Amino acid sequence: MLAEALNLVLQPSVLLYIVLGVAGGMCIGCLPGLTTTMGVALVLPLTFGMDATHSILLLIGVYVGAVYGGSISAILLNTPGTPASAATALDGYKMASRGEAGRALGISTTSSFLGGTISCIFLILISPLLAKFALRFSAPEFFMLAVFGLCVISSISGKSMLLGLISGAFGILIATIGIDDITGTLRFTFNNMNLFSGINFIPVMIGLFAMSQAFVGVEDIFKKTAPTRKVTKVFPERSDWGVIIKNSFAFGSLGTFIGSIPGVGADIASFIAYGQAKSMSKHPEKFGTGLPEAISAPEAANNGVTGGALIPMLTLGVPGDAVAAIMIGALTVQGLQPGPLLFQNDGPIVYAIFIGLLIANVCMLVLGLNSVRLFTKVLSVPKSILVPTIFLLCFVGSYALANNIFDVIVMLFFGILGYFFQKIEMSSSPIILGLILGPMAESNFRRALLMGRGDYGTFLSTGICWVFFILIIVSLFLPMLQKKLLKSR
Amino acid sequence: MKKSLLSLLLLSLVTIGASAKDVYPDGPVKIIVPYSAGGGSDSVSRALAEALKPEFPDGIAVENRTGGAGSVGMSYGMHSKANGSIITMVAPELVMLPHTGNGGDIDYKQFIPLAIVNSGYAAITVPSDSPYKTLDDLLKDAKSNNLLFGNSGTGSIWHLAGAGMEQSAGVEFTHVPFKGSSAAVTSLLGHHLDAVSVSYAEVASQVKAGALRTLAVLAPNRLADAPNVPTATELGYDVVIGTWRGYAVPVGTPTATVDFLTKSILKAAETDTFIKFMKNTNNDIEIIDSEGFAKKLKREDDFYKNLISTL
Amino acid sequence: MRKGKLVLAGVFITLSLFIIAFALELPASRKGVPGPGTWPILISLIMLFSAITVAIKSFNDKDKKPLGIAGKEQVRVYLSMISLVIYLIAMTFIGFAVSTFVMLYGFITWFSSYKWYFRVISSFAITAVIYCVFHYVLKVPFRFGVLF
Numbered sequence: 001m002l003a004e005a006l007n008l009v010l011q012p013s014v015l016l017y018i019v020l021g022v023a024g025g026m027c028i029g030c031l032p033g034l035t036t037t038m039g040v041a042l043v044l045p046l047t048f049g050m051d052a053t054h055s056i057l058l059l060i061g062v063y064v065g066a067v068y069g070g071s072i073s074a075i076l077l078n079t080p081g082t083p084a085s086a087a088t089a090l091d092g093y094k095m096a097s098r099g100e101a102g103r104a105l106g107i108s109t110t111s112s113f114l115g116g117t118i119s120c121i122f123l124i125l126i127s128p129l130l131a132k133f134a135l136r137f138s139a140p141e142f143f144m145l146a147v148f149g150l151c152v153i154s155s156i157s158g159k160s161m162l163l164g165l166i167s168g169a170f171g172i173l174i175a176t177i178g179i180d181d182i183t184g185t186l187r188f189t190f191n192n193m194n195l196f197s198g199i200n201f202i203p204v205m206i207g208l209f210a211m212s213q214a215f216v217g218v219e220d221i222f223k224k225t226a227p228t229r230k231v232t233k234v235f236p237e238r239s240d241w242g243v244i245i246k247n248s249f250a251f252g253s254l255g256t257f258i259g260s261i262p263g264v265g266a267d268i269a270s271f272i273a274y275g276q277a278k279s280m281s282k283h284p285e286k287f288g289t290g291l292p293e294a295i296s297a298p299e300a301a302n303n304g305v306t307g308g309a310l311i312p313m314l315t316l317g318v319p320g321d322a323v324a325a326i327m328i329g330a331l332t333v334q335g336l337q338p339g340p341l342l343f344q345n346d347g348p349i350v351y352a353i354f355i356g357l358l359i360a361n362v363c364m365l366v367l368g369l370n371s372v373r374l375f376t377k378v379l380s381v382p383k384s385i386l387v388p389t390i391f392l393l394c395f396v397g398s399y400a401l402a403n404n405i406f407d408v409i410v411m412l413f414f415g416i417l418g419y420f421f422q423k424i425e426m427s428s429s430p431i432i433l434g435l436i437l438g439p440m441a442e443s444n445f446r447r448a449l450l451m452g453r454g455d456y457g458t459f460l461s462t463g464i465c466w467v468f469f470i471l472i473i474v475s476l477f478l479p480m481l482q483k484k485l486l487k488s489r
Numbered sequence: 490m491k492k493s494l495l496s497l498l499l500l501s502l503v504t505i506g507a508s509a510k511d512v513y514p515d516g517p518v519k520i521i522v523p524y525s526a527g528g529g530s531d532s533v534s535r536a537l538a539e540a541l542k543p544e545f546p547d548g549i550a551v552e553n554r555t556g557g558a559g560s561v562g563m564s565y566g567m568h569s570k571a572n573g574s575i576i577t578m579v580a581p582e583l584v585m586l587p588h589t590g591n592g593g594d595i596d597y598k599q600f601i602p603l604a605i606v607n608s609g610y611a612a613i614t615v616p617s618d619s620p621y622k623t624l625d626d627l628l629k630d631a632k633s634n635n636l637l638f639g640n641s642g643t644g645s646i647w648h649l650a651g652a653g654m655e656q657s658a659g660v661e662f663t664h665v666p667f668k669g670s671s672a673a674v675t676s677l678l679g680h681h682l683d684a685v686s687v688s689y690a691e692v693a694s695q696v697k698a699g700a701l702r703t704l705a706v707l708a709p710n711r712l713a714d715a716p717n718v719p720t721a722t723e724l725g726y727d728v729v730i731g732t733w734r735g736y737a738v739p740v741g742t743p744t745a746t747v748d749f750l751t752k753s754i755l756k757a758a759e760t761d762t763f764i765k766f767m768k769n770t771n772n773d774i775e776i777i778d779s780e781g782f783a784k785k786l787k788r789e790d791d792f793y794k795n796l797i798s799t800l
Numbered sequence: 801m802r803k804g805k806l807v808l809a810g811v812f813i814t815l816s817l818f819i820i821a822f823a824l825e826l827p828a829s830r831k832g833v834p835g836p837g838t839w840p841i842l843i844s845l846i847m848l849f850s851a852i853t854v855a856i857k858s859f860n861d862k863d864k865k866p867l868g869i870a871g872k873e874q875v876r877v878y879l880s881m882i883s884l885v886i887y888l889i890a891m892t893f894i895g896f897a898v899s900t901f902v903m904l905y906g907f908i909t910w911f912s913s914y915k916w917y918f919r920v921i922s923s924f925a926i927t928a929v930i931y932c933v934f935h936y937v938l939k940v941p942f943r944f945g946v947l948f
């Protein structure tokens with residue numbers, strides 16, 4: 001079986017496709033507005049003419065590349081290319097603006113690689129086990145998971161917890177616009193058809209991060225900035241390796257686990273990883289100033305999701321996230337049926353996917369480290385040209401999402417709003433978190449009560465619920481306890 | 490002299506107009522798909538566009554305009570120029586959404602239907618270790634117990650399928666909406682639901698793998714893929730609900746263009762590559778021509794109006 | 801800073817009250833399952849209480865740090881915001897490529913002191929690259945306006 005699979009993968013053309021996929025994915029990922037899902041969907045029609053191995057491994061290459069690529073623009077320009085790297089921007093950009101762009105990119109690249117590789121190993125060894133566990137998630141568990149995720153707001157609020165709470169609530173409320181998932185009623189749409197399916201959170205993110213950052217750039221456009229230190233070393237220094245390895249193992253596994261739960265993706269994983277890294281840290285107060293572990297944790301987690309998301313797809317035939325849903329489409333076009341029968345009927349292709357995923361991660365590492373110098377060149381482009389180009393990319397990126405001018409209006413609105421938020425030192429990240437997790441929390445809250453016939457006991461009816469309940473309590477009160485302890489000392 | 494000049498001018502205008510009609514397609518053509526790239530509607534439309542290519546020398550391509558359960562894209566296509574340069578993919582949502590108040594301004598009467606190429610019918614599906622062996626088992630139990638019925642979203646076609654089953658059997662289910670069919674199927678696999686009422690194509694792989702069991706399909710005839718599964722009508726419940734994918738152009742499109750498009754689509758749907766693609770992706774080809782499509786729209790509009798008003 | 805925080809609190813207090821008023825008109829709960837209005841009201845209440853706390857705190861705050869939204873640098877930001885709104889409108893009426901070129905040329909002229917031909921070439925090059933990549937490779941349709 002393994003030999004057959006190796007035969008399938010180790011053809012020059014297949015390897016070339018993986019390399020092309022990863023490179024293309026990196027480009028798509030680092031452009032704001034072009035999400036991972038969109039990148040994979042764009043490549044899908046090209047695969048119709050290929051055989052199964054070429055097709056699925058090209059898509060996997062794009063997937064791995066795009067999830068990693070988002071962090072490049074997040075670190076260099078404070079402009080997360082995909083929602084999954086919004087958490088990386090928090091500390092990555094701070095480190096880069098200290099002149100250590102090369103170090104930040106090196107940490108994110110190696111952590112992404114290690115996280116991706118670990119998830120791949122989990123995928124190979126214990127995917128049936130994880131899949132069975134993931135199936136136990138129902139509405140109450142999803143609700144508790146969403147609430148646990150929302151607790152991360154306390155970690156990403158920046159200077160003021162209260163302002164963070166307001167911005168988180170604001171994000172959740174924006175997400176309630178549109179057709180209500182449970183009853184189908186229209187909420188806050190004011191009869192505007194563009195609002196029926198809600199406000200897409202990608203334009204909001206582009207506005208809050210990229211656009212408002214460009215406005216800040218306009219503010220000091222005539223100021224001479226300190227030249228970025230020349231990137232001498234792209235491979236992380238020895239002092240960073242301890243952090244990278246520790247975080248990659250912990251949060252790569254966390255990412256795999258989160259990815260294996262159907263419907264929960266890389267964006268949620270990276271925020272949860274950031275929050276956990278902060279609450280586990282010995283110096284949580286330094287988060288947000290450009291710490292290596294704050295870059296490593298979300299990056300390991302979001303690439304950890306890549307392998308995790310394939311688990312329910314390969315073992316159960318249900319998509320782990322939107323990207324996996326497209327891959328299922330790609331496999332069925334080839335006449336393969338993902339699911340329990342795939343292992344029995346088409347074993348070699350399953351192993352080919354495993355090997356291909358490993359190779360894609362190696363590709364990402366090599367391409368990533370080699371192009372760090374190239375990417376940091378962006379920082380030497382004069383601001384007078386860079387800022388207008390970012391304006392343009394924000395416009396085009398938000399339009400490209402659904403070919404809808406309305407999304408551009410949304411982006412511009414949140415760009416202006418985000419500029420004022422920066423002025424008042426209100427963190428924008430909780431808005432993104434609220435937008436991502438708000439709908440998950442609400443619909444599962446109501447779905448759980450619908451399935452539990454109105455009994456609130458349903459939220460603590462299973463072991464998984466209790467675990468999340470304890471985690472929520474711990475993550476809310478641990479920081480307070482730590483503060484007290486520090487003070488009394 | 491003046492008169493003859495004027496008539497000459499008029500004549501030339503008419504001939505230009507006529508020749509413009511004659512040479513359709515005179516430029517690139519777009520198929521607007523109101524659902525996202527990578528989904529079922531998108532891939533079927535892309536496969537059809539591929540099969541249509543020989544007839545369209547300037548190219549024919551798919552463009553996704555998503556939002557509002559399809560209403561955004563359908564509205565865009567409805568308001569586009571009536572010259573055949575934009576074809577819109579339409580689905581039952583065209584005649585469902587207006588009755589739930591979530592359709593914006595879409596109206597099936599503003600479209601000229603060309604052809605339907607594909608359809609899929611609802612299937613009542615339970616886990617394979619469920620005590621319900623037949624549809625009657627399930628419905629008998631539903632009389633005393635409130636069963637959890639998963640669907641792909643409130644007001645979606647598969648919710649209406651569950652509601653239609655409920656009505657014709659005179660029982661009451663608890664409808665649990667999910668975001669999309671696959672989330673409902675996943676929940677059923679985890680034994681959190683009693684049954685789902687999504688399309689057979691979406692459960693087929695699980696049924697073949699022995700994880701799920703389909704009790705009945707809400708189709709007019711037994712499905713080619715599942716000849717052993719009875720239809721609800723056979724079992725005495727008069728309910729037929731399914732989705733379809735059709736193509737339409739805005740009202741006002743020249744008749745010659747409409748005829749050309751209908752003919753090309755019907756021809757493309759019979760090419761080998763398209764048939765193979767549809768077979769691989771578990772999509773059933775069901776071809777309905779322009780006339781039948783128009784009748785179907787009218788019939789389903791009335792049907793959904795009644796069904797939705799009783800919810 | 802103090803004034804800014806008070807304004808911010810005011811805006812969010814108004815927003816939350818507005819949402820609560822709207823949400824109260826949505827259908828009520830059914831069979832113990834919260835209706836579509838419950839969640840927005842709950843979240844609005846959290847926002848309302850946080851905003852009120854911010855207001856009270858900054859009312860007593862002697863923070864004299866300037867907010868920095870009225871300087872010369874900021875006026876430049878507001879002008880760029882207005883230009884971008886005009887660009888958006890122009891794009892839908894005139895066309896993507898033409899208005900993008902004008903937008904880029906305008907901003908680069910404003911922000912730099914390059915020679916005119918360098919500005920023309922760089923604006924043209926950026927427009928061309930973005931147009932080609934998005935239109936031909938990524939198949940994004942830029943079909944609006946009367947011109948190109």
